Amino acid sequence: MLKNKPKFGLISGGAALVLTTVFALCVQVYAGVMLRGLYADGAFFVTHIAEKQGLCIMQPARPFSQILTQWPIVVGMWLGRRSLYDVALGFSLSTNIMPGLFILASCLVMSAKDRVLAVFPVFIYFSTILSSQFASVTEGLVATAYFWFLLTLIVYGNFGLIHKIIVSFLALGCLRLQEGMIFLGPLLVFVCVLRFRRETRLWNKVILAFVAVCGLVSAAIAVGYALYPVDAGERSSFLGSFLAFKWVYNRGWLSGYWGVNLCAILGVVAAISILLVIVRPLYGWLVFYIFLLFFVRSFGFSILFPISCYAADPV
Numbered sequence: 001m002l003k004n005k006p007k008f009g010l011i012s013g014g015a016a017l018v019l020t021t022v023f024a025l026c027v028q029v030y031a032g033v034m035l036r037g038l039y040a041d042g043a044f045f046v047t048h049i050a051e052k053q054g055l056c057i058m059q060p061a062r063p064f065s066q067i068l069t070q071w072p073i074v075v076g077m078w079l080g081r082r083s084l085y086d087v088a089l090g091f092s093l094s095t096n097i098m099p100g101l102f103i104l105a106s107c108l109v110m111s112a113k114d115r116v117l118a119v120f121p122v123f124i125y126f127s128t129i130l131s132s133q134f135a136s137v138t139e140g141l142v143a144t145a146y147f148w149f150l151l152t153l154i155v156y157g158n159f160g161l162i163h164k165i166i167v168s169f170l171a172l173g174c175l176r177l178q179e180g181m182i183f184l185g186p187l188l189v190f191v192c193v194l195r196f197r198r199e200t201r202l203w204n205k206v207i208l209a210f211v212a213v214c215g216l217v218s219a220a221i222a223v224g225y226a227l228y229p230v231d232a233g234e235r236s237s238f239l240g241s242f243l244a245f246k247w248v249y250n251r252g253w254l255s256g257y258w259g260v261n262l263c264a265i266l267g268v269v270a271a272i273s274i275l276l277v278i279v280r281p282l283y284g285w286l287v288f289y290i291f292l293l294f295f296v297r298s299f300g301f302s303i304l305f306p307i308s309c310y311a312a313d314p315v
Contacts, residue, residue, distance in 0.1 A: 014115025018107045018121045019080065021100065028096040031133070037092025042137040045070075050087040053077055061225035064173045065139035068146065069094045099129050102145035114156055120273065121148045132231035143178035147188070150174070154191050154211065159204045167207060171214040179226055186217025188212070194279065290309040 031037075039045060048056040073090040081090065091221075103125040107118040128280045129141050150170040157163045174181060174188070192212040194313050199205050 025100040032093035032096040037095040040135040062139045099145035102149040171211040174218040181218040181222040185215040188215035
């Protein structure tokens, strides 16, 4: 797609993005070892996992997101790591590392010539996921990274046999991933339609159609849980906040820059931008450099060492 890869020093732009993600993952390993995953509801989940000696699924709308972060702990218990500390350490490491692993996998799925466009998932990782990682128990973090991995596989994957199996499995996971599929589901359908039009092989089209159906069903399920949640108070709160655009602007708790939810806005802009690159590849360089400029100006080299965030907000 891109003939000339931009260079950053002695390495390519794509390699620089991968290296940046690896550095961030190293910081998240530190956060996991320091038991940052116990913040907020993390201790609640750890206690229940240790008590049940198995998965703790508390939200019917998000079971797969919770399975994604809890299966390593369950495997550890099968291997004999059953103490409360072992469960707490495993949960903390899993919730802090899992989103970054999906983002790193998204980068590695791309070919060397296209990897410069890994700026999109990497940008989402730093601007939205890591900015909320202080509460790593939040299911939306791993759900967002999971979605971007699936999106990258569809856009850049070669659709070999193993590729088809992985994409099909990931698409099934979207059915009960998280309420965010209300917005991400239609985006998944749109990307599948774009690739469907370019495909010539029947089985590739079948897989894309299956993923698109999963995207539609996931959005419908998410809408159902938003309108008819387990707690009726959550429905009123969700609808009221959404219609009042509090997800864009809110002067209250964790309001961000001047009350603007920069993370949400950047996520929407990134999604629109990657679609623009797909539909109009010639605009790829323009979109890439706009994101890169904001990426560097906003975070600079400090994004590699956000340990001060943890020191400033101890458990």
